[in-house]
Amino acid sequence: MNHAAVAQRDAILRTDLLAFAQGAFAVLYPNETFSSEWCHEAIAIVLVSSQEKRVRQIINAPPRSLKSFLVSVAWVAF
16 A cells, blocks of 8 residues: 555544544454444444533444444544
8 A cells, every 4th residue: 555545544544433433443353344334423423523522422322333332442542
């Protein structure tokens, strides 16, 4: 991969939480696939919109929909 492509990928990962979460998931769980669903996008929107604000949110999503991974792992690292 050339330098420009690496720089472009890194810029996307720094600005897009869902893309960052997909990359982090690939590193942490290399044998599993991350299938982006509507609930992942909704959680990412809630998290990014609450950035640098003191808010309390309740996130309801189907079981095993990566809520904990997105909030406790990807968001904190992002």
